[in-house]
Structures are given as C-alpha cells and as structure tokens.
Amino acid sequence: MTVRRDLVGAVLAVSILAVAPPLVGSSYLVGVLTVAVIYGLWAASWDFMSGLTGRENFGFALFIGAGAYTAGFLDTLAHLSPWWGLAAGMAAAALFSLLLGFPTLRLKGPYFALAMLSASAIMQRLMLIFWETTGGEEGLYGIAPLFSSPLAYYYFVLAATVASVAFLVMLARSPWGLILRAIRGDEATCLAAGIDVTFYKMVSLIISAAFGGLGGALYAHYQLQVSPQLFSVVTTITVIIMVYVGGMGSIYGALGGALLLTLLTELLRDFGQWRLLVYSLTLILILFFLPGGLVAPLWRRLRGGGGR
Amino acid sequence: MSALLRADGLGKRFGGLRAVKQVSFELAAGEITGILGPNGAGKTTLFNLLTGFMAPDEGRVEFAGKVLTGLAPQRVVNLGLARTFQLCRPFVGMSVLENVMVGCLCPRVRADGGGAARAMELLRMVGLERKAQTPAQLLPYGDQRRLEIARALATRPRLLLLDEPFAGLGKAEIDPLSDLIRRLHAQEGLTLLIIEHKLREFMKLVTRVIAMDFGEVIAEGDPEGIVQDPRVIRAYIGGTEDAHGAA
Numbered sequence: 001m002t003v004r005r006d007l008v009g010a011v012l013a014v015s016i017l018a019v020a021p022p023l024v025g026s027s028y029l030v031g032v033l034t035v036a037v038i039y040g041l042w043a044a045s046w047d048f049m050s051g052l053t054g055r056e057n058f059g060f061a062l063f064i065g066a067g068a069y070t071a072g073f074l075d076t077l078a079h080l081s082p083w084w085g086l087a088a089g090m091a092a093a094a095l096f097s098l099l100l101g102f103p104t105l106r107l108k109g110p111y112f113a114l115a116m117l118s119a120s121a122i123m124q125r126l127m128l129i130f131w132e133t134t135g136g137e138e139g140l141y142g143i144a145p146l147f148s149s150p151l152a153y154y155y156f157v158l159a160a161t162v163a164s165v166a167f168l169v170m171l172a173r174s175p176w177g178l179i180l181r182a183i184r185g186d187e188a189t190c191l192a193a194g195i196d197v198t199f200y201k202m203v204s205l206i207i208s209a210a211f212g213g214l215g216g217a218l219y220a221h222y223q224l225q226v227s228p229q230l231f232s233v234v235t236t237i238t239v240i241i242m243v244y245v246g247g248m249g250s251i252y253g254a255l256g257g258a259l260l261l262t263l264l265t266e267l268l269r270d271f272g273q274w275r276l277l278v279y280s281l282t283l284i285l286i287l288f289f290l291p292g293g294l295v296a297p298l299w300r301r302l303r304g305g306g307g308r
Numbered sequence: 309m310s311a312l313l314r315a316d317g318l319g320k321r322f323g324g325l326r327a328v329k330q331v332s333f334e335l336a337a338g339e340i341t342g343i344l345g346p347n348g349a350g351k352t353t354l355f356n357l358l359t360g361f362m363a364p365d366e367g368r369v370e371f372a373g374k375v376l377t378g379l380a381p382q383r384v385v386n387l388g389l390a391r392t393f394q395l396c397r398p399f400v401g402m403s404v405l406e407n408v409m410v411g412c413l414c415p416r417v418r419a420d421g422g423g424a425a426r427a428m429e430l431l432r433m434v435g436l437e438r439k440a441q442t443p444a445q446l447l448p449y450g451d452q453r454r455l456e457i458a459r460a461l462a463t464r465p466r467l468l469l470l471d472e473p474f475a476g477l478g479k480a481e482i483d484p485l486s487d488l489i490r491r492l493h494a495q496e497g498l499t500l501l502i503i504e505h506k507l508r509e510f511m512k513l514v515t516r517v518i519a520m521d522f523g524e525v526i527a528e529g530d531p532e533g534i535v536q537d538p539r540v541i542r543a544y545i546g547g548t549e550d551a552h553g554a555a
Contacts, residue, residue: 175413178402178409179410179413181401181406182402182406185398185399186398186400188361189397191361191385192381192391192392192393192460193414193460194390
C-alpha cells in the first residue's frame with residue numbers, strides 16, 4: 001500500500017522535473033536543474049552510508065572530486081570516449097573509499113569522520129602541489145560534453161540519478177538497510193546478533209562512494225571543467241545540509257532536500273548582497289522547527305501509513 | 309560425556325587488576341548452569357572472554373570441538389554461542405520486530421530464510437507478539453529483557469549466555485521470565501549459562517552452580533551443596549566460622 005503510494009509520488013516528482021524545462025522554455029532553468037539533480041545524487045549517496053549507519057562522512061567531497069578528476073583526466077589526457085569517464089569515476093571513488101574505509105571504519109568514535117575530512121583536505125592540496133598535471137587552481141578544462149544539447153544532457157543526468165536513487169532506496173529498504181540501521185542503533189548488539197559490522201559499514205561506504213563518484217563525473221561533463229574546489233569541505237557541508245533538510249535515512253528525502261535548496265539559492269538571487277544571510281536564516285529556521293528534516297517527514301504525512 | 313563448552317585456564321588483566329584468573333570449567337550439552345558471585349567477582353568479564361567481546365590474556369575456550377579463542381564476537385555467534393547483555397541494548401529507532409529480524413540475518417541462519425515470519429514466531433515464544441510494531445526503546449524494562457532473549461534466539465544458538473536476566477525486575481516479572489527460560493531449555497533443547505545475583509530464583513532454575521570470587525572459581529556443584537559451602541558463604545557474607553554456623 002505505502003509502496004504503491006511511494007511509486008505514485010516518485011512518478012509525479014520525476015514527471016514535474018522532466019516537463020518543467022520545456023514548459024518554462026528557459027535554458028537557465030535547464031542548467032540550474034542539472035546541477036540540482038547532481039547534488040541530489042550526491043546527497044542520496046551520502047545518506048545511504050552516513051544517514052543509515054550514523055557514521056557521518058565529512059570527507060564525501062573526496063569521492064566527488066575523485067569521480068570528477070578521473071572523468072576529466074580520461075577525457076583530456078587519454079582521449080577515450082567520454083562515456084568511459086562515468087564508469088572510471090565510479091571505480092576511482094570506490095577505490096579511494098576502500099583505501100580510507102579499511103583502516104578507519106573499524107575504529108569507534110569520531111576517527112572515521114576526522115580521517116575522511118583530512119583526506120579530502122589533503123586531496124585538495126595535492127591538486128595544487130601537482131599543478132603541472134592537475135592544472136592547479138584552474139583545474140582541468142576543455143572536457144568534452146556527452147551530449148551537444150544541454151536539455152538532452154539534463155535528461156540523461158535525471159535518468160541516471162533516478163535510477164541510482166531508486167537502487168539506493170530499494171537497498172535501504174531491504175535486509176541490508178535493516179542491518180545498516182541496526183549499526184546506527186548499537187554496534188555491540190549487532191555483533192551479539194552475529195552481524196559483521198565492519199563488513200557492512202565498508203560495503204555501504206563503497207556503494208556511497210561509487211555513486212558520489214558517478215555524480216562527480218556527471219558534474220565534470222556538465223561544467224566541462226573541474227577545479228580543486230570540488231574537494232573542499234564546503235562541498236561536503238553543502239551536501240550534508242541538503243540531507244538534513246531532506247530528512248536523514250530516507251534517501252529520497254535527500255534528493256528532495258538538494259532540489260529544494262538549489263532552487264532556493266537561485267530564487268534568492270534577488271536579495272543581492274543579503275542572499276547568504278536570508279539563505280542561512282531560512283536553513284536555521286527549517287532545522288530548528290523541523291529537526292527531522294522537511295521533505296521525507298512531509299511525504300510520510302501526505303502518504304500516511306507506516307514505514308520510511 | 310563430551311563437553312559442549314570447555315574453558316581452560318582463562319585469565320584477563322586490567323592493568324594491575326586480575327579480573328579473571330585461571331578459570332577452567334566444562335558445560336555439558338543440555339545443562340542449565342549458573343555463575344554465582346558477588347559484584348566484581350569477574351562474572352561479566354568471563355562472559356566477554358567466552359563470547360569474543362574480549363580476548364583473554366591466557367587460556368583457551370573450546371566450543372563444540374572448535375577453538376573460540378581469538379575469534380571476533382560475530383564469528384562466535386555464528387558458531388552457535390549467543391549472549392544477552394546485563395544492560396539491555398536494543399536497536400534504537402527500530403521496531404521490536406525489526407530488532408529480532410536483525411538476528412535472523414546473521415550468516416548462521418540467513419540461508420534458512422523466513423526473516424519476518426521467523427522473527428514473529430520468536431516474539432510469540434517470548435510473549436512480545438502484540439508489541440511487534442512498538443519502537444524497541446519504548447518497551448518497559450522487563451519486555452526489553454525478553455527482546456534481548458528473542459534477538460539472541462534468532463541466531464539459533466546451541467548455548468545461550470544470559471547476563472543477569474533478572475536484574476532490575478520486580479517479583480511479578482521474575483516468575484514468567486523463569487518459566488520462559490525453563491521452557492527454552494525443555495522445548496528447544498538449549499544449553500544455558502546464567503549469571504545471577506537473585507539467589508532464590510536462580511537456585512530453583514539451575515542444575516549446577518559455579519561460584520566465583522576475586523576472578524577465581526571458588527566452588528562448583530549442585531545448588532543445595534553450594535549454599536552450604538563455607539567458601540561461598542565467606543565470599544557473600546564475609547564472616548568466617550560464625551557465618552558458617554549461621555547458614
């Protein structure tokens with residue numbers, strides 16, 4: 001019953017996203033929505049690991065950057081078909097998550113969050129230190145587009161994101177998701193229930209990283225340029241705020257939060273110099289009055305019934 | 309008689325404190341054994357050593373012919389040795405049913421399938437079936453104990469270790485829980501090892517008692533014998549000959 005309503009809701013939301021650009025007929029909106037949907041993919045990926053297991057990843061930008069730079073290098077240096085960049089971006093981000101998760105995920109306390117934060121900061125510095133290959137502050141540019149028409153690319157990004165988020169939602173509602181939520185509840189009890197906690201955290205981080213990397217590669221082929229800023233903690237924090245506004249642990253809420261906040265930023269352009277202030281105030285109000293987030297709790301209410 | 313569990317010379321140090329020293333004992337399949345001892349006698353540490361939550365400094369543990377020493381806790385559970393915690397630790401934010409389902413997902417039983425249905429069956433066994441959808445952290449304390457037991461049973465153990473199952477429970481909750489433990493023993497053929505303080509309930513439940521004090525086994529025997537044992541009386545009451553006479 002609730003599953004059917006969820007499906008109806010998802011079809012409605014995706015239809016609105018699909019018909020809005022041709023109806024409005026503005027190329028500006030196509031650009032804004034492309035970025036919004038990519039942020040949605042990042043937020044959903046972050047939520048899959050950190051929202052479900054409660055292990056906040058403050059270095060998620062590392063996976064975004066790894067995906068984007070890998071796609072960029074493949075295109076500008078190796079001159080392979082740009083489509084390879086998407087798969088390679090996913091693989092590179094997954095590899096980084098394996099290298100970082102293996103030593104840090106077995107630790108208790110804030111070590112995972114701190115190690116990830118440091119790793120992303122180090123990557124940002126490395127991009128500057130090895131400027132001869134990475135392009136330094138300017139990064140890589142002249143990346144080939146995947147489609148000549150921005151609208152076609154938007155539809156491609158939308159389709160990739162919808163498929164990824166649907167996969168993550170299904171996984172989150174499967175026994176896998178149940179185990180990840182149990183890890184959030186109590187690790188020792190998980191061990192007493194015979195669950196290999198480190199293994200599940202590790203695999204969920206790899207999945208989260210892979211989709212973050214896919215988003216990074218999609219972003220590279222949209223901007224046609226990548227810069228070290230992608231690795232910055234600001235990128236991670238932006239994604240985390242989107243998840244909080246969407247409602248943690250629901251995955252689809254994160255996508256909604258990303259769309260909401262990206263559109264809000266654009267709507268606030270009229271405020272000029274006051275924009276950041278109004279934006280921050282709105283955020284504080286949302287999080288203060290709705291600590292559980294906005295999108296997912298609202299949808300649960302509209303839909304009725306139990307579940308997530 | 310082949311032992312289901314064999315502890316041999318177990319020892320654990322915390323700094324200068326020897327919490328468990330030279331503990332050896334055997335459990336036969338089908339027994340209900342109790343571990344008796346005052347606070348700080350090393351009972352919970354012993355449980356942690358047996359279940360892999362702590363690694364012993366010395367000695368070894370054998371279970372059903374396999375050496376457990378050095379195995380991670382989830383590996384021990386998957387060999388058929390489950391435990392409950394003294395302080396209930398349900399998965400916060402999940403329903404009672406979901407709590408038990410997590411136990412049904414461990415490799416030992418996952419292949420058997422039937423996740424939710426089997427979890428529901430276990431809730432019926434411990435008498436929580438009507439609270440299946442309640443958030444676990446909202447259960448009263450006595451029900452949380454039952455939930456702990458159901459979650460442990462979900463891993464289909466051969467040996468179940470209960471850490472002070474009666475602690476913090478009122479008279480009205482103790483008898484039904486004793487009955488539940490007896491039923492698990494009789495119907496499910498479960499072997500049990502129980503840590504307890506509440507002497508009266510405990511002595512009615514167990515067939516054999518291992519008494520501990522200062523990290524050592526000080527006496528072993530049937531419940532009637534053990535309460536007469538001067539070393540046990542000394543550990544509990546602290547007297548010498550007078551206490552012996554008074555008992």
